[in-house]
Amino acid sequence: MAQRRVTVESEVGLHARPAALFVEAAAKGGGEVTVAKGEGTPVSAKSILAVMGLDVRKGDEIVISADGEDAEELLGRLVEIANAG
Numbered sequence: 001m002a003q004r005r006v007t008v009e010s011e012v013g014l015h016a017r018p019a020a021l022f023v024e025a026a027a028k029g030g031g032e033v034t035v036a037k038g039e040g041t042p043v044s045a046k047s048i049l050a051v052m053g054l055d056v057r058k059g060d061e062i063v064i065s066a067d068g069e070d071a072e073e074l075l076g077r078l079v080e081i082a083n084a085g
Helices: 017-027 048-053 071-083
Strands: 002-007 033-037 061-066
Touching: 002 071, 017 033, 017 048, 017 071, 033 071, 061 071
Parallel strands: none
Antiparallel strands: 002 061, 033 061
């Protein structure tokens, strides 16, 4: 399972529109995709309620994990979304 640790740079964190884009991108991944806030419990990155429930804000660290053959490419896209201004 591939993993990335990211400090969120987006002004709004992963709320509303960025969260929807994050979940939409994660859902395109063929395997399991999770996200955790800091050292917290990972949740499905394919669930808008789970992602919004993390309450990720600018400056928070998240850990994104994915498996499957496209995992690295998918993680790159998810990092872009988390840091989009």
